[in-house]
Amino acid sequence: MTDRLHRSTLPGTVPAPVTPASVGIVHLGIGAFHRAHQAVYTEQAARATGDLRWGILGVTQRSASVRDQLRPQGGVYSVLTAGATETSLDLVGAVLDVAWPAEETDRVLATIAEPTTHLVTLTVTEKGYCRTASGALDTDLVAGDLAALRAEHAGDDAADDGPSGAVGLLTRGLAARFRAAAEHADHRPITVLTCDNMVDNGRVLERLVREAVDAALPGAEGDALRAWLAGSVTFPCSMVDRIVPATTAEQRDDVEAALGVRDEGLVVGEPFSQWVVEDRFAGPRPAWEEAGATLTDDVAVWERAKLRLLNGTHSLLAYAGRLAGHETIAEAVEDPAILARARELLFDDALPTLTPPEGADLRAYGESLLVRFANPATGHTTRQVSMDGTQKIPYRWGDTIVERLAAGEVPRGAAYALAAWSEVVRREAVAGRAVDDPRGPEMQRMVAAVGGGSAADARPEDVARALTALAGMLPGGAGLDPRLLDAVAAEVVELAGLEGVGA
Ligand code: CS2
Numbered sequence: 229m230t231d232r233l234h235r236s237t238l239p240g241t242v243p244a245p246v247t248p249a250s251v252g253i254v255h256l257g258i259g260a261f262h263r264a265h266q267a268v269y270t271e272q273a274a275r276a277t278g279d280l281r282w283g284i285l286g287v288t289q290r291s292a293s294v295r296d297q298l299r300p301q302g303g304v305y306s307v308l309t310a311g312a313t314e315t316s317l318d319l320v321g322a323v324l325d326v327a328w329p330a331e332e333t334d335r336v337l338a339t340i341a342e343p344t345t346h347l348v349t350l351t352v353t354e355k356g357y358c359r360t361a362s363g364a365l366d367t368d369l370v371a372g373d374l375a376a377l378r379a380e381h382a383g384d385d386a387a388d389d390g391p392s393g394a395v396g397l398l399t400r401g402l403a404a405r406f407r408a409a410a411e412h413a414d415h416r417p418i419t420v421l422t423c424d425n426m427v428d429n430g431r432v433l434e435r436l437v438r439e440a441v442d443a444a445l446p447g448a449e450g451d452a453l454r455a456w457l458a459g460s461v462t463f464p465c466s467m468v469d470r471i472v473p474a475t476t477a478e479q480r481d482d483v484e485a486a487l488g489v490r491d492e493g494l495v496v497g498e499p500f501s502q503w504v505v506e507d508r509f510a511g512p513r514p515a516w517e518e519a520g521a522t523l524t525d526d527v528a529v530w531e532r533a534k535l536r537l538l539n540g541t542h543s544l545l546a547y548a549g550r551l552a553g554h555e556t557i558a559e560a561v562e563d564p565a566i567l568a569r570a571r572e573l574l575f576d577d578a579l580p581t582l583t584p585p586e587g588a589d590l591r592a593y594g595e596s597l598l599v600r601f602a603n604p605a606t607g608h609t610t611r612q613v614s615m616d617g618t619q620k621i622p623y624r625w626g627d628t629i630v631e632r633l634a635a636g637e638v639p640r641g642a643a644y645a646l647a648a649w650s651e652v653v654r655r656e657a658v659a660g661r662a663v664d665d666p667r668g669p670e671m672q673r674m675v676a677a678v679g680g681g682s683a684a685d686a687r688p689e690d691v692a693r694a695l696t697a698l699a700g701m702l703p704g705g706a707g708l709d710p711r712l713l714d715a716v717a718a719e720v721v722e723l724a725g726l727e728g729v730g731a
Contacts, residue, residue: 230484233491235302235321242487245304245321246274248283252514254340254401256394257352258286258294258326264307264472264497266349266423271322272519282514283324285339289352289394295326297493305493308483310605317486329391333400337380340401341408341416346511348401349421350433351468352394354619355666356424357436361700365439370396377403377444381453395433399440406456417460417510423468423503425539427531427623430465430506437463464506467530469538471498471600473608498606504530529585532627536578537590538597540624541570544641545601546613547648551655551723557608561601570598573628573641581631611664617649618667622701629712630704638711646712647719650692657683671695688724689717 231237238244253270255262270282286303288294298305303323309316329336339345350356358369367374373396379385381403391397398420409416420437422429437457441450475494484490503521517523522530542557548569549560560566574594584590625642632639656663657675660683665671672683678694679686696716697707706712 230488230490233301233304233306233487233489233493235304237489238304238319239487239489242306242317242319245319246271246280247321248274248324249280250283250344251285251324251339251342252282252345253284253347253349254287254336254345255284256287256289256348256350256398257356258284258288258323259351260475260495261468261470261472262286262349262351262423263305263320263323263493264495265468265470265501265503266351267320267322268307268318268501269503269516269519269521270514271320273514273516274322276518277515279515281344281512282322284322285336286323286326287336287397288326288328289356292328292330294493295328298323298326301491301493305495306483306487306491308479308494308496309499310496310603311499312603312605315605317483329397333391333397336397337401337404340398340418341404343408343412343414343416345418347419347421347513348398349423350394350398351423353616354424354426354623355616356394357426357432358393358395359436363432363700365395365436365443367439367443369393370440373397373400374440374444376400377440380404381407381445381449395436395440398433399437399444402437402457402461403441403453406453409456409460410452415456415460417462419509419511419513420461420463421466421505422463423466425468425535425620425623427535427627428465428528429531430463430508434463460510462508462510464508465527465531466506467502467504467527467534469502469534470500471603471606471608472496473606474612476607496606498600498603500600526585529583533582533585533588533590533593535623536582536625536628537574537594539620540578540628540642540645541574541594541597542601542613543617543620543624544570544573544645544648546610547617547645547652548723549610550614550652551648555609555611556604557601557610557613558604558606560610561598567598569641569644571641573625573639573645574598577632577639577641578628580635581628614649614652615664616666617653618665618671618698618701621646621649622703626702626706629702630706633706633709633712638715640715643712643715644719644723646696646716647692647723650695650716651688651720651723653695654683654686654688654691657686667698671698674698688720692716692720
């Protein structure tokens with residue numbers, strides 16, 4: 229048995245990671261993506277500047293597994309960069325520890341309140357924002373946190389069953405910081421930086437935090453906290469990009485052989501990485517630009533381009549790929565029939581709706597995405613990307629569809645994509661398998677209802693019409709537009725013949 233990777237057992241073959249002096253960042257949702265993206269920028273900025281204030285306390289939301297991977301390693305892990313022809317391995321030491329709030333809520337709240345903490349960053353995925361179909365904070369889902377927020381505000385010990393969601397935990401952390409600021413008569417400004425794939429992600433999060441405060445502390449009771457939030461906390465938007473699949477057991481074994489120590493925290497990413505951050509910080513921040521990040525006043529153009537071109541096409545490949553029996557995105561994009569439809573979504577539907585960011589050529593960007601998707605080394609699966617369709621599709625296809633319909637055009641690639649999504653959902657329902665989506669049970673009931681009580685009797689085109697019209701999916705009433713519905717129904721009839729998932 230080889231030793232476990234640790235700050236004290238570093239392999240000499242790879243440059244040593246940084247050891248931050250203190251926690252400066254609390255990161256909510258420390259999955260593989262954060263470790264292969266923002267933590268790498270933070271690591272590289274520390275190496276470039278020698279500024280060691282920016283250690284990360286990671287918070288794992290769903291299970292304790294990332295804590296159990298990283299805590300025994302003193303937070304150190306490796307990043308395998310997997311290109312089509314070359315791989316490389318780096319060690320990252322920016323993460324100092326990982327907390328699982330089910331057992332350590334107080335520690336997380338206290339760390340957010342510390343004057344040396346200047347940032348809370350988030351990658352909790354679209355569904356982690358706990359919103360209703362209309363986009364408001366789902367106060368039922370975060371009821372436990374709201375009750376705790378009220379109790380903590382009144383100076384009582386919260387009856388803590390662990391936090392119920394990232395927005396609730398974040399709001400409680402900010403409230404703890406506000407109370408500490410009041411106690412010490414300082415302001416403790418802080419920046420909350422979301423790194424999830426949503427349009428206007430910072431504005432969305434700011435609104436949800438305000439809704440949490442309004443729900444827990446309505447009226448005068450919450451006024452001082454609201455004033456502090458408005459004056460001392462900023463919520464910049466950011467666009468993040470790097471393809472980071474789930475790490476496989478085989479990759480862990482290969483890296484163990486290469487390093488001579490076992491790394492349970494290994495993450496894998498493609499060579500490409502991009503981070504565009506709105507330059508709106510309440511206090512100090514790491515010099516991420518030293519690691520290649522772009523700090524700008526206008527993130528929106530990048531956000532929109534990335535969501536509609538990259539993520540939009542990614543989701544099309546995932547659903548169409550599953551229907552055709554392809555396990556990976558790389559296989560799906562090499563399938564000529566699917567590639568043709570991906571190009572249609574990219575270049576005919578999405579591209580005309582976008583304003584290019586300064587100096588960027590979006591057609592070339594679109595072509596480069598197809599090359600990135602074809603990289604076989606990441607092993608990114610169609611199943612992984614197809615998760616949580618109802619949470620992702622609105623941002624990925626929704627605005628493209630709305631804008632093309634408004635311009636008098638039917639977006640054919642997007643209609644095909646919707647048909648592929650619908651067909652995956654229908655087949656899961658017919659097979660009696662759970663649809664991997666927070667609205668999965670609702671969709672399964674819908675498919676059965678379309679079939680008059682039996683999913684197996686539901687016609688694919690009727691399911692496609694019903695799912696396209698699902699509340700909260702497509703903005704601007706586009707899900708009810710007969711031009712789109714007819715196009716989706718026509719596509720699904722073709723797709724229903726494919727023998728992939730559930731066939
Ligand atoms: C993917 C993204 O899983 C998904 O839905 O589309 O995670 C994608 O890999 C990243 O956004 C790339 O930056």
